[in-house]
Amino acid sequence: MPELPEVQALAERMAEACAGRSVARVDVLSVQVLKTFDPPPQALHDRAVAGVGRHGKFLDLTADGGPHLVLHLARAGWVHRRASFPAKPPSRRGPLALRLVLDDGSGFDVTEQGTTKRLAAYVVADPARVPGIARLGPDALAVTGEELARLASGARQRLKTFLTDQAVLAGVGNAYSDEILHRARLSPYALAASLRPGQTAALHAALRAVLGEALEHARAVPADGLKAEKKAGLAVHGRAGETCPVCGDTVRSVDFVDSSLQYCPTCQTGGRILADRRLSRLLK
Template sequence: MPELPDLAILADAFHAGLTGRPVLAIQAPGPLTVRGTPHEIDGFVGQCLLRFYRRGKFLWLEFERDRIAVNAMLTGRLQLAATPAVKKPQMTTFVMRFGPRAGGPPADAGAWTAEAAWIPSPEATPELRYRDPTQMGKIYLLPHNVERQVPGAGPDEMGPDADDPELSLAVWRTRIRRHPGELKNLLRNQEFVAGVGNAYSDEILHAARLQPFRKRGTLAAEEIDEMYAATRSVLANAVAVLRERVPPAFEKEVRDFLAVHNRGGEACPRCGHPITQVEAGGFVTSYCRNCQR
């Protein structure tokens, strides 16, 4: 499941590669993926992409008049094909072809994308492709004159991004008081902070030396602060790694550098004790019984 670091890379890359280009054509061979009508799909053709960004676990595409929101859920992946000739992944359910643009990347493109070889040339006609074997993810078409809910993306459903500079330690201490439950569920709760899911919650709790099933109410003040510091450092480190590792295969999820998640039975990188792994409701939780309290 893509989480904040995965989606941050995609948003930066697609903003750098596609913003400033007009939509040439859209195909939606996977009818379960798209929330919108064929007429609404046609309405995007000719509109220029102005901005591609991430908020929580959603990707947003802002065009001249209309918008699109993408919620990749469990298995949705996005590919940037420099030309339409690049082979399509299986179960591609949405394709947006873009035209040439006058200049290079937009002025506010992430510094790490500068001069990247994978940025399509100005005259190229690149494609944004969405593939989703389970078709659980959704692409919401949001024409300016259509009211359509994007579940999970409402202002009351999402707290600040876990990497938001405005989310200070003081704000974290205040927000966390409203959530008495288990720490792993707390980190995955998008109303608390947005962008963290099953994998990075394990990583954050390992870094903070806290047990995933402990209740927030049992934490000492310094443990709450430790969790904040770990959230920031784990996500920042993952983004740095993924910038190096992911491009140009944006459709691949790189997770092999994680410390504990999905590494049940392997040695804890901090203390060497075997990592414990439990599965509940189809979700894996991995942690070290020895060095996480």
């Protein structure tokens, strides 16, 4: 799933490509993708693009006069820059969910791979009307150490859940939460409210460092290569069975129904192996 660094890099690339351009048309090619009906996508037509930004993991293209095209790429969505398009929308859509064509004939294809369709598009007058944006917590790259400590002290969650709960902290997903906890040398099963001041400071430093490094990397990689290049910079996520680059221990995994987490026992849990299937206790 694209997370804050990838979505921010996409927003910056889209903003650059849209500078000085207007929206020629928006083709909604999947009946499932559009979650709103008023205003319709046609409200964006013939309007200058005022900017492209980000709210957590949501992309936000703003047209002159107010309409916003908001995209949530979910687990398997992506945005592809196109220099030109055929005159007519494709008859066979495949993974193509939405197409945004600019007045110079260039634009973007929004695609989603796989059979589970969760990609979402919204056309709204105000991004706050998108439920997922309305519930967002502070942005993960902007949160201060003091604010993070306050959020953690009142959370009845394990750290993995705390970091990935968008209502608590916006922008962090499964991959970077594993990386942040590994960098901070904290167990994903530790309770957020139990952190000592030094641990909270380490968590904040790791949050800023991991996301900052990933963003700089994402800015340097071509957009279509971002997904593949993302894993290249990860220390533990997606690397179960491999060697931890810090201590040399074997990276372990806890598997859930539709996701998993990875961690290093030596770096994060005092050598203990975490119980699987969402159990909170540690195996001795």
